[in-house]
Amino acid sequence: MRLKHSEDNGKLFIRLLLSITLCIVVTLIVSSAILFTLFNRIALKQVYQSDLAALNQTSKEVVGMTDSAQSLSFQLYQNLNISKLMFYANPNIYDSVAAMRELSNYLSSMPFIKSIYVYNPNSRYVYLASNAKQSGLLAPSELADQDILKMLDDYQDYKPFTPIPRTIPIDVDSTERQAVYTYLCYDAIGLTDKVNSAIIVNIDAQWINRDIGSHVGQATNGKSFIIDNRGRLLSGDDLLVGQSGDEATTLIRRIVADADSGYFIGKSDGDKSLISYTKPDSLEWRYVRITPYRDVTRQVNGIRVLTIAVAAAILAAGLIASFILSRRLYMPIGRMASRMRTLETEKRNSLLTLRQDLLRNLVLGREALNPRPLRRRMDDLGIEFDFQNEYRMALLAIDRFQSFSDTSGPDARVYKYAIMNICYELASQSYKVETIDMDADGVLLLLGSSAAAPFDDVVLLESVLRHIQQAVLEHLRIGVTIAYTDVDNHTVHVHTMYKKVKEAAQHRLFAGYRSLIRASDVIIPMLKEYVYPVEKERRLIESVAAGKVEEAMQLIGCMVDETRSHSVQVARWLLSHLTMVLTNVLHSLQRSHAIVFERSPEHMLAVSDQPFETLQEAETAFQSLLEEVREKLAEKRSMRHEDLIKHIHQMIEEHYGDSNLSLNWIADKLDLSPSYVGRIYKQITLNALIDVINSVRMERSIELLEGTHYSVAEIAERIGYTNPSYFYRMFKKHYGVTPTDYRRRIAIDEGGAAAKG
Template sequence: MPVNVNVSGDNRKLYIKLLLSTILCTILTLLVSSTIYFVNYRNINLNQVYQTDLENLTQTSREVISMTESAQSLTFQLYRNGNISKLMFYENPDIYDTTAAMRELNNYLNSMPYIASIYVYNPKASYVYIASSPGQNGLMTKDELVDKDILNVLDHFQEFKPFVPIPRTYLKNASSTQKSNVYTYLCYDAIGNDNALNSAVIVNITTDWINKDIGKQQGNEASSSFIIDSKGSTLTGKLPNDAEALTAESAITKQIMSNRGSGYFIDKVGGKKSLISFTAPDSLEWRYIRITPYQTITEKINKIRTTTIYIGISILVAGLLVSWHLSRKLYVPIDRIVTRMKSLESDKRNSLFTLKQDVLRKLLQGQEPITAKKMREKRSELGISFDFQSDYRLILLRIDGFQPFLHRHQDDLHVYKYAIMNISSEIVSQAYQVETVDLGNDCIVLLMNVRTAPLDADQSMLLALLKQIQKAVGELLKISISVTYSPLSSQPQDLIPMHRRIIEASEHRLFLGPGCLISAADHQYPETDDYLFTVEKEKKLIDALMAGKVAEAKKLYSCIIEETRPYPISVFQATLSRLTITLNGVLHTILKNNSLDIPISMQLSKNALAKLETIEEIEAVVFELFDDLKKRLDDKRSMKQDDLIRKINDMIEQHCGNPNLCLNWIADEMDMSPIYLSRVYKQNTMNAVVDVINNMRMNRAKDLLKHSDLPIADIAERIGYTNSSYFYRMFKKNYGVTPTDYRKTGLEPGNQASP
């Protein structure tokens, strides 16, 4: 049967750690060993390439030296040849000697295919004797000679060592633009006091033979090979694309010239990382150089490295997948042991922390004796190292805005308070021995043993640490806290009174606001300080509310509350309680006098106000109640005036035909002052009562004139006019026509024809 194991998050992390440790060790071993092998193989490969290059370049050097020796041997043979020597030492040899000598020269030329041409030079003769194929051949005067550069060499022969190749370029013949690249071997006779040139033999060997040897590379067509002389100048060979990088003044050339032996190094040539191999100077003081792209050399090794990385990744992925399925079964015993150990540790830690908190809480509340031997032993067992015999003080931390905070984080309250305790303990422990106690609700107490320090230094350090606690809790937990600290004491019996004192002093947060720092020593009030409640201001407050003067009532309420600031907090609480009872009575009376309902929201609750933390919050609740009362009274007053206007209009409409209908008659009927009635009506309708009565009567007169045959006198009487003449005057005044004309024409008033 398969084994089902419930793996906790912590144990799952343990499996992952074991798994990753094993796999990562394997991968790390593979990568480290592969890296070591890669570096060694690369160095071995570079050394092998260098050895191969050195062997090829050395072979080329030997061939060049051999060719030089051949040129030297040929020159000596030419000097010893009787026919050719006549050309060198006779000013005007006969035709037979010349022909025989030229035949000998051509024979030497044909027997050595790498020789481009042979010159025999006699400064006293009129001709230069040339054996060449192709190109100029035969007897040439200096003016006819195409290879003018050889004359310059002969004129400065002292500057050249015999049998040291001179790289040159010259035209093959006058009719061609094709140039020939050759190495010139110069042998001359300059015996005499004046050290003048007596004769010379010049052997020109084509550079193609040397370049052909230099180009013999084993499997690396991307390489470049060339020769530099003792001055660092490039003589011949296949130059890289960036030829400027290989001048005599370039860093690469200087590095080669600074080393008298052979060797190699890695540098950039033409923008590419390359291996540069070079030989030691040979007998000609020449060095043979080969440049090979680094990528070409290490291509296969790089493929091996890439393959190794892929193998490592594959092992990692495969190991993760396989171990993921097998880890649970493999580590079932470990899972059980770890789970059990963590459970025991958690139970022990929680139990110890709970017991420790309970003991400290009882000490502060006076439920346990501090100096009793049994209690001292109990504190020692629980790891409470606080010393009540040394200087100590209490710090009270209170969470600001606790009720809203509790509403949002009720389930996590203990976690937040535990975090505050840890942060505070961590900060304060830098300078003090500290114990933390959760007192419930919004309170946390720190018991601090003061270390040896001057009083003023201790005070400044304390304030700095308390501000640091407020800042850290605010930044990390987004919680504002108020802090109250007690004075120093070294007497165990002062603990309980000190605790009560900081609790009372912390209530002054009401006046100081959230995030305040309170010294309990600043709020010690002698019993002789008696507070006298200002009854006169209370009476003025009541009168202002009764008169509807809300702004004045607010000022008086704030003034009464502010007067309690310099006194113990109990004075404020008693004053707040009295004002609450007084205001509830006044509000009840005002609402009752105005026939308004008394809702629950219009009553102040002492318990609700007691939970508020600042004076601003308390005043906000009370002032909102004042504003609500004023709004209700204003609405009531507006409603009464609307009812009054409606009643007046109804009376005018119902009694329009009553001759006695007037402002005074309406006022008498409603038992009100005519002046007040007229003012209210005018303010709300913008019309006078008399004008409304006349308009009502005129409208009814028009209607009767249109739709009835009643005499005009009857119509006047029906609408409330006892005098028909007065009716005539009023009708014509309002409409511009008499009632008779209006009935005859049937025109609306204001639309009659002009006379």
């Protein structure tokens, strides 16, 4: 029995375990989802019924308040004193006072009334009874609530005894406003443009809105609203303002479209909410309650957490049980599957090795090119590549291969297989592909023609190769240089093409890392014999010995550029020869100047085992070497000069009394030229040597003048001056006084000090 490849890779035991576990998980998820959905619906229904009961109660209270306002208006109309204000243009003062007293009594007995207006269009006054500051007989222009006059002018727009939510100012000069519901009771019989009389009752909005607005502190932090008979969405908080916006418009349309009460889930202020609403009441008002969905489902969420915890416990127990069960089921099958996997792996590895060996021997010219037997062997190994059709070769050379080998160690072959896989995946989209591990730093890519793309399209080919370079760099952090050949279609040319692409890959030396090299562009016949520039080598040796880095690098660059018109082997020979020349120069510097380099010359330019891969790499190595040579030479010169200066100072201190002491005398003693000694001394100390000699002699003359009784002539002779007058001039030039005056001044100072003592 042959097991499927997916079962081998996925491991049968894991599949059994996952199958049993999946059944448990699906059962738990389905049952939990059903329970959660049912609990959710129950919670929504309960909250809706609670909200609907509260909203209906609010509706009854508003209707009851409307009935109270209507009854009050009828009583005011029937009151004799108040009726005189409505029907007489100029009632007497007694009637006015009595009527205002009646209005005040109504305000006192009904605390929910904020104010009462009595309006007679023929009167000069509006009669106002209010708990606020403004009250009494007021001219229309003095009335703070000017909006009521506009409402009376447009009385046709308002239904009598229907509450009108609005805000009114407390006083004329005050910006503070209070929320009220206004009830209009007017007489407009026989008139079309104005009313005969009107009673306006303003009821405190808080009496009606006790259950409208935000409900902070309750079980659910929801809000209630009113949709009035004019289709406005009103809030019950401090001021009754019309709600607007897309959400409000959508909400109103959806509610108005339903003639009965109900609920739905929607968005309010961007949050998911439960929206409950009543059917229209006698005022044609509808009451809306918006409750955050998270508050509605809070208890359900608690049940969900408990359900998840129980499900997790059941799942854990199920996993243990499924593990034990699947283990028992798997053991006999697993042993058989393991054995078959081992056999298949051995066969696959052996087949891969055989495929690689056949293709490698073919391109290396070790395989017989008899077409029929070769085709039969390739078919047996599953190689579909056809060398009788058009094909190309592309050789991938790993950049900085020595560093790559040192870093990857035993994993180098794994990385090369990864490169081969990347090449196959990317190139097989356009070509028929075979990849070959050519050992060392090379991976050979065989590209055959296919119907997917035109085979002679060089732009497409280079695009694919660039893509391979980028993928290898991104996924493996390895740079590769790729050389490719032109098209061929003969099996006998396979080995020749490989030699061409291998030779082309060596032009990485000129092209640099991660370059793309076409074999036909770089393999050119040698036009002339290479002649080694002996004179430039001599100048190079002199420049290096003198520490002239720039000149030496210029000579090296010039010598390397001369090899570009020749083969890569010429360039490599030159680099190897330059390395030996520089190594010899370094050994000479070590012997002659006792210079100690940080690394031995052999290690600084070791090219025998691993040659330079690019000219830039070689130039960098040469530059580093020459910079160190310059630093060591400069350091050596600096140390030699310091020793020379110390020796000169010692000679001056010992021979300052010798009249022959001079620059020429010191140079003669040192076996150096006077000009060299003078230049080096001036360069190091910034002083002329003769000035230093005179300065030392002047210091010694001061010591002799102060500490001895020698005459001035004797002192001049002792410090190296044969002519006393010359000593006089030098002393006065140096100290500003003559030697005699200096000694006399010292004697006077000593005598004064003795007298004081």
